[in-house]
Amino acid sequence: MFIVSALGILAAFFVFGIFSSGKITSSSEYSLASRKVSAGGVSGIILGSLVGGSSTVGTVQMAYHYGLSAWWFTLGGGIGCLIMGLWFVKPLRATELITLPQFLGGHFGQKSAVLSAVATALGSFIALIAQFLAGTALLGSVFPFPVWVSAIFMGLLILVFAYGGGLKSFSRLGAVKIVFLYGVMILCVGAAFLSGQTPLVLFRELPKDPFFNIFARGVARDLGAFTSLLCGVLCGQIYIQAVYAASDNATARKGCLMTSMITPPLGLLGVWIGLALRNSGVAVEASQALPFFIQTYFHPLVAGLLWSGIMITVLGTSVGITFGVATNLTRDMYLKTKRAAGYDDAKILFASRMTVLGTVIVAGLIALGAGKSMILQWAYLGMGIKGAGIIVPLVAAVFLPGRLPAGWSFLSGVCGLAGVFLGAAFLKGMDPLLPGLALSAMVALAGFLRRKKEPGLRR
Known part of the structure; x- marks a missing residue:
C-alpha cells in the first residue's frame, strides 16, 4: 500500500510538470522559460x-542531533530572498542576460566572469x-x-524531469510542490502534537543545550552557516535565473518577497x-x-503520499541546482571556446542537455563516496563557496558600480575562494566562509582605496 501510494503520486507530479510545459523548442525557453514567468513562477523556481x-x-x-540550530538553513535562505527582492532585482535585470557571470563580466571583465562561473558552478555542484x-x-x-x-535511480529521476520541460516545467513543479510540502510537514507536526510531543513538552523534557541553543554547534559555525545561505542565495545561478526569467522587475521582486515569507517556517516544522x-x-540513523517518522506515525497509504511529497521536494531541488550548474558550464565556459563558436540554437540546447547529464553522473558518483555525511554540511559548504x-x-x-577596478575584483574573488579552502583545512569549529569573506573584503577595500588615490585606474 505504501509503495503504490508513493509511486502513484510521483507519477502524477511527473506527468503534470512535463505535459503542462509543452514542447521545448529553443535554448531560451529551456533556460529562461522565454522570460514570461509570473511572480508565482519566480517563487516556484527559487x-x-x-x-x-x-x-x-x-x-x-x-x-x-542539535535541535534548534538546524533552523539556520531555511532562516538564512528566507532572508537572502528578502535582500534579493528589495535591492538586487533592478540592477540585475538592467540588461537582458542569462547568468550571473555575464553580469559580473560586464562590470569587471572576462577574468572575473570566468572566476564567478567557476565559483557558482562548483558551489552549486556541491549542493547537488x-x-x-x-x-x-x-529511497533506502x-x-x-x-x-x-x-543513486542510479535518483539520477534517472532527475534526468527525466530535467529533459522533460526545462525551466518552464521546473517552475510549475516548484509552485505546486511547496503547497504539497507544507501539507506534509504540517501533518507530521500534527502527528507529533497528538502523540504528546508538544513544544512545551519538548522544551521541558529535552536538555536546553544543545536542543534549544540556536548556536549549539558554536557561534562561529552557526553564524557562518547563516551567512553562507545569505551569500549563496544572492550568488546562486538558479536564483538569478529566476529573476531573469520574470516578465518584469515588479514580478521578479514580488516572487522573491513571496519566497522570503514562505521559507523560514518550513525549517521550524522540521526542527519540531x-x-x-x-x-x-527512538534511536535511528539520523x-x-x-x-x-512518516512510516511510524501514519497509515501506509497516507505515509506513501507524505513520503512522495518529500521525495518530490528533493527531486525538484536537484533539478533546479542541476539547471544552474549546467547553465554556468554551458553559457559561461563551453560556449566561450573556439569549438563552440558559431553554434546555432539547436546545438546550444543539445550542449545544455549533455551538460545536465554529465553533472548528474558526477554528482551521483561523489555522493556514493560521501557515505553517511551530514546533509546540511554539504549544503552549507556549497553555499559558502559561491558566496x-x-x-x-x-x-x-x-551598489558601487565603476569604483572597484577589474583586477582587484578578480583578486578579491580568488582570495575569497582561497580563504574558504584554507578555512576548511585549518580552522576547525568555524564555517570556512567567514575567513573567505574576510580575505575577499580586505582585498576589495584595498582596491577601492587604490582607485580613490589613482582616479585614472582602469575599471
Whole structure:
C-alpha cells in the first residue's frame, strides 16, 4: 500500500510538470522559460531549488542531533530572498542576460566572469551532492536496494524531469510542490502534537543545550552557516535565473518577497519533527529520521503520499541546482571556446542537455563516496563557496558600480575562494566562509582605496 501510494503520486507530479510545459523548442525557453514567468513562477523556481533535501531531510537530521540550530538553513535562505527582492532585482535585470557571470563580466571583465562561473558552478555542484545524499536516504528507507542502485535511480529521476520541460516545467513543479510540502510537514507536526510531543513538552523534557541553543554547534559555525545561505542565495545561478526569467522587475521582486515569507517556517516544522523523534527515545540513523517518522506515525497509504511529497521536494531541488550548474558550464565556459563558436540554437540546447547529464553522473558518483555525511554540511559548504568567490564583487557592482577596478575584483574573488579552502583545512569549529569573506573584503577595500588615490585606474 505504501509503495503504490508513493509511486502513484510521483507519477502524477511527473506527468503534470512535463505535459503542462509543452514542447521545448529553443535554448531560451529551456533556460529562461522565454522570460514570461509570473511572480508565482519566480517563487516556484527559487523554492524548487532552495527548499529540498537540505530543508527537509537535512533539517530533521540535524535537529535530531542539535535541535534548534538546524533552523539556520531555511532562516538564512528566507532572508537572502528578502535582500534579493528589495535591492538586487533592478540592477540585475538592467540588461537582458542569462547568468550571473555575464553580469559580473560586464562590470569587471572576462577574468572575473570566468572566476564567478567557476565559483557558482562548483558551489552549486556541491549542493547537488547534498540532494543526492537526501534522495538516496529516502529511497533506502523504502526500497531494499544497495546504495549504488538508489543513486542510479535518483539520477534517472532527475534526468527525466530535467529533459522533460526545462525551466518552464521546473517552475510549475516548484509552485505546486511547496503547497504539497507544507501539507506534509504540517501533518507530521500534527502527528507529533497528538502523540504528546508538544513544544512545551519538548522544551521541558529535552536538555536546553544543545536542543534549544540556536548556536549549539558554536557561534562561529552557526553564524557562518547563516551567512553562507545569505551569500549563496544572492550568488546562486538558479536564483538569478529566476529573476531573469520574470516578465518584469515588479514580478521578479514580488516572487522573491513571496519566497522570503514562505521559507523560514518550513525549517521550524522540521526542527519540531526532529526534536519529537529525539524525545520519543527512538534511536535511528539520523539521515533516516524524517522517513522513519512518516512510516511510524501514519497509515501506509497516507505515509506513501507524505513520503512522495518529500521525495518530490528533493527531486525538484536537484533539478533546479542541476539547471544552474549546467547553465554556468554551458553559457559561461563551453560556449566561450573556439569549438563552440558559431553554434546555432539547436546545438546550444543539445550542449545544455549533455551538460545536465554529465553533472548528474558526477554528482551521483561523489555522493556514493560521501557515505553517511551530514546533509546540511554539504549544503552549507556549497553555499559558502559561491558566496566567498562572488558576493563582494557582486555587492560592488550593484551598489558601487565603476569604483572597484577589474583586477582587484578578480583578486578579491580568488582570495575569497582561497580563504574558504584554507578555512576548511585549518580552522576547525568555524564555517570556512567567514575567513573567505574576510580575505575577499580586505582585498576589495584595498582596491577601492587604490582607485580613490589613482582616479585614472582602469575599471
